[in-house]
Every structure is written in C-alpha cells, then in structure tokens.
Amino acid sequence: MNSPQYILALDLGTTGNRAILFDALGEVAAQAYKELNQYYPQPGWLEHDPNEIWQDTRTCMQQVLRNMGISASSIAAMGVTVQRETCLLWDKTTGEHLHKAIVWQDRRTAGMCRQLSRRSYEIQARTGLVLDAYFSATKLAWLLDWVKQERPETNLDNVLAGTIDTWILWNLTRGQVHATDHSNASRTMLMNLASRDWDSTLLDLFGIPVRMMPQIQPSLGEFGKTDPELLGAEVPIAAIFGDQQAALFAHGCDHPGMLKCTYGTGCFLISHTGHQVTRSQNQLLSTVAWTDATQAEAKSVNYALEGAMFTTGACIQWLRDGLKLIDSAPETEPLARQVADTDGVYFVPALSGLGAPHWDMSARGAFLGITGGVKREHMVRAVLEAIAYEVKEVVEAMNKDGDKPIELLKVDGGASQNDFLMQFQADALGIPVERPAVLDATAQGAAFGAGLAVGFWDDYATLVKNRKIGRTFEPGEGAAQIQENFATWVKAVERAKNWALV
Ligand code: ADP
Numbered sequence: 001m002n003s004p005q006y007i008l009a010l011d012l013g014t015t016g017n018r019a020i021l022f023d024a025l026g027e028v029a030a031q032a033y034k035e036l037n038q039y040y041p042q043p044g045w046l047e048h049d050p051n052e053i054w055q056d057t058r059t060c061m062q063q064v065l066r067n068m069g070i071s072a073s074s075i076a077a078m079g080v081t082v083q084r085e086t087c088l089l090w091d092k093t094t095g096e097h098l099h100k101a102i103v104w105q106d107r108r109t110a111g112m113c114r115q116l117s118r119r120s121y122e123i124q125a126r127t128g129l130v131l132d133a134y135f136s137a138t139k140l141a142w143l144l145d146w147v148k149q150e151r152p153e154t155n156l157d158n159v160l161a162g163t164i165d166t167w168i169l170w171n172l173t174r175g176q177v178h179a180t181d182h183s184n185a186s187r188t189m190l191m192n193l194a195s196r197d198w199d200s201t202l203l204d205l206f207g208i209p210v211r212m213m214p215q216i217q218p219s220l221g222e223f224g225k226t227d228p229e230l231l232g233a234e235v236p237i238a239a240i241f242g243d244q245q246a247a248l249f250a251h252g253c254d255h256p257g258m259l260k261c262t263y264g265t266g267c268f269l270i271s272h273t274g275h276q277v278t279r280s281q282n283q284l285l286s287t288v289a290w291t292d293a294t295q296a297e298a299k300s301v302n303y304a305l306e307g308a309m310f311t312t313g314a315c316i317q318w319l320r321d322g323l324k325l326i327d328s329a330p331e332t333e334p335l336a337r338q339v340a341d342t343d344g345v346y347f348v349p350a351l352s353g354l355g356a357p358h359w360d361m362s363a364r365g366a367f368l369g370i371t372g373g374v375k376r377e378h379m380v381r382a383v384l385e386a387i388a389y390e391v392k393e394v395v396e397a398m399n400k401d402g403d404k405p406i407e408l409l410k411v412d413g414g415a416s417q418n419d420f421l422m423q424f425q426a427d428a429l430g431i432p433v434e435r436p437a438v439l440d441a442t443a444q445g446a447a448f449g450a451g452l453a454v455g456f457w458d459d460y461a462t463l464v465k466n467r468k469i470g471r472t473f474e475p476g477e478g479a480a481q482i483q484e485n486f487a488t489w490v491k492a493v494e495r496a497k498n499w500a501l502v
Contacts, residue, residue, distance in 0.1 A: 004076035007451040008064070008235065010057060011443035012082040012164055013243060014103065014265040015317065015414075017053060019060035020440060021068055021075075022447040024456075026463045028438060032063035039100060044107035044352065044500065047100035050088050053164060054171045061231060072231035078172075079239035079450030081246035081442050082164040083265075084187040087136040089143050089212070090167070092160050092175065098147050101164070102139040105265075105310055105352035109138035110361040110502035119205065126202060128186070128193040128277065128286030130359050134310070135189035136163060141206040161212040163188065165240045172237060174227035181219040181240040182301070186288035191216065193277055193286060196301065218300065219245070220453040221293030239449030244268040245289050246445030248304065251410050251436075252464030253289075259398070259406065261391060262441065263415035265317075266355070267309040269394045271402070277303050282397040283357040294453060305401060307356035307394030312387040313415040315349045315365070319383060325376055333420045336381035343378040344369040346489050347386040348496035357397045358497065366496040369488075384418065388425040389489045395429055409433045412441035419473075426473040428482050437470035 006029060011018040015038075020031040034056040039047040065072065085104035090097045102108070110133045116123070120131040129135055140161055147154050162170065166180045185191040185198075190208065192199035198213050217223060219241050225234040241249065244262055248270050251260040259271035270289070275298060277286050289302035311318075316332055319325045326332060350363040367379065391409075399405045408431060416422060416435055426433040438444060444467075451457040 004074050004456070006070065006075050007447045007456055008061065008075050008078045009443040009447040009450070010061070010078065010080045010168065011243070011440065011446065012053060012057060012080070012168060013442070014083045017056045017060055018443060019057070019064040020443045020447070021064055022444070022451070026444070026448065026457070026466055028440065030064050030068040032060040032067065034060060042108070046103040046106045046352070048086060048103055050090070050097040050101050050167055053101070054168065057168055058230070065231065072233035072235055075235050076456040077236045077238040077450040077454040078226065079241070079446030080165055080168060080237060081241045081243050081446035082168065082184065084163065084184055084242040084244065085134060085136050087139050087143070087161065087163050087188070088167060089140070089147060089159050089161050091154070091158050093158050095175065098151060098154065098159065099143055102143065104134055105314070106139065107133050107353055107361055107502065109133040109142050110353070112138045112141065113361065114502060123189065123202070126192050126199050127189050128279070129189050130283060130285060132359055133361055134308070134355065135187060137189035137202065137206045137208075140208055144207065156209070159212055161208065162214050166214045169223055169237060169240065172226045172230065173224045177224035178214045179217050179223055180214040181217055182288040182291040183219050183242040183245040184240065185216045187242060193288070196288065196291070218293035219290040220449045222453070236454060238453040239446055241290060241446055241449060243442045244270055244306065245304070246443075246449070247412055247441040248272065248289055248445070250441040250445035250448055250467070251412070252461070252467075253410075254302065254460070257402070257404070260410040260412065260441070263313060263387070263411060263413040263421070265311070265314045267312040267387065267391055269307040269391065269398060271305045271398060273303045273305050275299060275301055275303065278305055280305055280401050282400045283359055284397055284401060285356070290449070305398065307397060309390045309394060310353065310355045311349050311351040312390065313413070314351060315347070315383050315387070316415060318351060319380060326380065329414070330417070332380050332384055333418050335377045336384050336420045339375070339377045339381055342382040342385060343374050344371065345374055345378050345382040346492040347379070347382040348493050349383070349386050349390060350496050354493070354497065356394050358493070360497045362500045362502045363497045364499045366492065368492045368495060384421045385424060385485070386489065387415065387421060388428045389486055391425060392428045392486060407431055411435050412439050414439070422473045423476070424482070426475045427479050428486065430475045430479055432475065433473040435470045435473070437468040
C-alpha cells in the first residue's frame with residue numbers, strides 16, 4: 001500500500017465550514033466549503049445549529065476526498081481548527097444538542113457579566129481574559145440554566161459541554177473522545193492560564209460541574225481516530241487549534257514579537273509572547289497560542305497577547321444580507337474606489353459591542369456624519385475604512401505593551417483579499433502589510449500542526465519558509481489625511497459606546 005500523501009484540515013469558521021487537503025509540499029490540493037446559517041433570535045443574540053455544523057463538516061470531508069479521487073487511507077492525519085468561544089451542551093446518550101450553540105458574538109450574557117464586575121480583576125488574573133460575554137463561561141451558565149428551566153426532565157449526568165472543536169471531535173470519534181486543546185480551552189474563561197487546567201473557583205462561580213467539561217490536551221498531539229465508517233478508514237486526529245491561534249502557527253510566529261492579523265468575521269491581532277504568560281497594560285488578552293506534546297517541557301507551551309475586534313468582515317456581510325446594499329463582499333472594493341473619500345461619513349463597527357481596546361458590551365454600530373449627498377459608495381467605503389481604523393487602535397495598544405514598535409503586519413482571512421482595505425491599512429499604520437499567496441492560514445495552521453505531530457513533516461521552519469508572499473502593501477500617500485480622519489473616527493466611537501441597556 002502507498003504511504004499517505006495528504007493532510008486533511010477542517011476549518012470550521014463562523015461563516016462557514018471547510019475541508020482542505022494539503023499535499024506533501026504544504027500546498028492546497030483540494031477543498032470543499034459550505035456557508036453556515038446564522039440565527040439572530042433577538043437583537044445582539046447569535047446562534048448556530050450544531051447539527052448543521054457537523055453535517056456540513058461530514059459532507060465537506062467526503063466531498064473533498066471524492067473530488068480528489070482518493071480514499072481515507074491516503075490521509076496521514078487530520079487537523080481541526082474552529083471558531084472559538086462558541087459553545088453548546090449535548091446529551092451523550094442521544095448525541096442531541098440541548099439548545100443551539102451560542103456564538104462568540106452573542107451578547108445575551110452581558111447583564112450577567114455586569115453583575116460579576118466585582119470579580120473582574122480576579123477573573124483576569126486567573127484566565128488572562130477581560131470579563132466579557134464574548135467568552136464561553138457565561139454562555140455555558142446561561143445554557144445550563146435554560147436546560148434546568150425549559151427541559152427539567154434532562155438527566156444532567158448525561159450532559160456534556162464543549163466548544164465547537166469538542167463537539168466535532170466527539171462526533172468524529174462517534175462519542176469516544178470528549179476533549180479540547182489548550183488554545184480553545186483558554187478562551188472559555190474557565191481555564192486557569194498558569195496551571196492550564198479547569199479552574200475550580202471559576203467552575204463554581206459559573207455553576208458548571210467539572211464532569212461536563214472536556215479533557216484539556218496539547219494542541220499538537222493525539223486526540224483519537226475518526227470512526228472507520230465515516231470515511232472508510234480510521235484517520236488520526238493529531239492537532240486542534242482555535243482559529244486565530246492556527247493562523248499564528250501557519251505564519252511561523254513562534255517567538256516573541258512575531259504577530260499577525262486575521263481579517264475574518266472579526267479581526268484578531270495576535271502576538272507570540274514566548275513560553276511564559278505576559279500580561280497587558282492596555283486591555284489586550286493573555287491567551288495560549290498552542291501547546292505541543294512533541295516538544296520538551298520548557299518549549300511545549302506558547303503564549304500570546306491578543307486584540308480581538310468582534311465585527312469587521314461581519315459588517316460586510318451585514319451590508320450584503322442585512323442592508324442588501326451590495327450583492328457580494330468583493331463588490332465593496334470597486335464601490336469604495338468609485339469615491340475619493342467617505343464624504344464625511346464614519347462607521348462604528350460595534351454590531352456586537354466593542355472588544356479591544358474598549359471592551360464595551362453596550363456599544364452598538366453607528367453611521368455618523370451623514371448628509372444629503374451621501375451615497376451607497378460612501379457608506380461602503382466608511383465600513384472598510386472603519387475596519388482599518390479598528391486594527392490601528394489595537395496596533396497602538398500592542399505597541400504600548402511591547403518593547404519595540406510593530407514594523408510589519410502579516411495578514412490573512414477572507415477580508416484581506418480586499419486590496420483597497422489592505423492599502424488603506426498600510427497607509428493608516430504607516431508600515432507595510434504583507435499578504436501571503438494562500439489566504440487560508442487558519443486551515444494551513446491546522447494542517448501543519450497535524451502533519452508535524454504525526455511525522456508527515458519533520459521541520460516546521462521549512463513549511464513556513466515555503467509559504468509564498470502574495471503581495472506587500474507599502475504605506476503611501478494620504479497618510480496625513482488618514483491620521484486626521486482617524487481622530488474623527490475615534491470621536492465617533494465614543495458616541496457609539498454605552499448605548500444599549502444590558
Ligand atoms: P471566518 O473564518 O470568521 O468565517 P473568513 O476568513 O472565512 O471568516 O472570512 C469571511 C469574512 O470575510 C466575511 O465576513 C466576509 O464578509 C469577508 N470578506 C470576504 N471577502 C471579502 C472582500 N473581498 N472584501 C471585504 N470583505 C470580505
């Protein structure tokens with residue numbers, strides 16, 4: 001029998017689920033994708049259907065094998081990377097979820113966070129995270145309360161909790177493995193960042209029994225094997241990452257000072273900070289980058305600082321699906337170029353409150369400065385510019401925390417395809433923006449991790465070196481005007497803060 005020639009990456013994002021086959025050179029050989037339905041039951045709430053995520057994952061895996069004309073025995077290992085913080089409860093005897101998954105952007109537990117505000121310092125010390133509805137802890141507490149109230153017949157001894165990686169792993173292994181990795185666990189607000197285990201004080205605080213929680217394992221390591229009936233043969237699951245951490249890994253950011261920004265549903269600027277926890281003075285999160293069972297103890301744990309901006313690409317999607325101002329996301333680029341500026345319009349992308357560096361759960365989206373001459377093109381351009389301004393704010397926070405200023409921004413993610421946005425970003429920051437040829441850094445990171453963990457590849461540095469740069473955007477003209485506009489945008493942000501009653 002021939003030796004396996006591929007690594008399969010599952011990239012289970014907020015807007016869609018994807019299976020990608022990577023060949024021995026680390027290049028994309030085939031992929032399959034399905035967009036994911038978004039459910040907005042109330043303003044500020046967002047849910048996903050866990051069955052849809054699992055069914056689409058299965059369909060994409062089977063489709064990608066079919067398209068490539070290969071069988072599961074050609075796959076050396078599988079890596080899984082997922083939208084983080086989104087979580088659910090399910091019954092281990094039936095495999096049924098008890099409620100739809102609550103998505104990371106969902107603000108329904110903002111009131112619970114407000115009530116806990118006296119504990120925020122302690123929570124940050126234990127988890128590295130700012131107390132916010134963004135993380136899984138309050139969402140799991142809400143789900144458990146809901147189950148107790150709405151489905152009192154449920155036997156809680158049969159209930160399992162998990163983020164999307166845990167749910168998918170459980171299904172891939174047909175209920176054999178209930179586990180997560182450190183990078184996803186570090187986003188639940190229930191993991192102690194120093195001990196990297198569930199924090200009993202926080203589990204008590206949120207009323208979550210430890211027996212419901214998955215086992216936490218290294219990101220690169222053995223999680224189990226897929227059920228043989230699923231793909232026709234067992235495939236080892238050898239890496240799990242949160243999506244942002246996977247992209248950091250793909251970019252080769254494995255030592256302090258190296259950083260990347262992913263432009264997806266939200267924007268996430270993450271900087272590797274070494275093998276010890278680093279704390280921010282500027283409202284950035286301390287988090288696990290990844291852990292590696294194949295490395296010596298001293299080098300096995302990697303930490304990061306992160307600036308999370310919740311709704312950036314999501315605002316483009318809202319222009320398409322909510323406002324119906326555009327037919328497709330790429331259309332924003334020619335539209336923005338049709339006008340010289342935004343005609344004085346500023347957009348605040350706070351559709352799910354504001355993350356770094358403001359952390360205001362009650363902020364809401366706003367267009368300001370509208371006058372009678374404003375056209376669709378100006379509004380679209382204002383949304384793109386706002387994304388770049390948000391990233392600029394977080395780069396400034398990162399610069400305040402670091403020893404030396406950031407000199408280059410490595411980017412990836414769906415919205416980084418937008419050349420207008422990338423050029424505007426370089427102009428706004430005054431530093432080059434480097435975009436790789438393959439934008440699926442998230443999936444690439446999961447594939448690299450799995451391939452390295454099983455010895456399909458033996459050198460991380462070579463994999464990273466072989467990644468090609470697609471385009472570098474150098475800062476150009478217009479920087480002075482952008483600085484002036486940025487100051488006005490900051491004013492607009494202040495007006496959108498402290499808005500909704502939570
Ligand atoms: P996620 O992993 O969060 O689901 P992706 O990296 O797949 O996100 O990127 C999808 C996001 O990128 C969507 O929110 C979409 O609106 C946005 N997007 C995709 N293409 C473009 C484009 N050309 N210009 C602006 N935004 C885009």
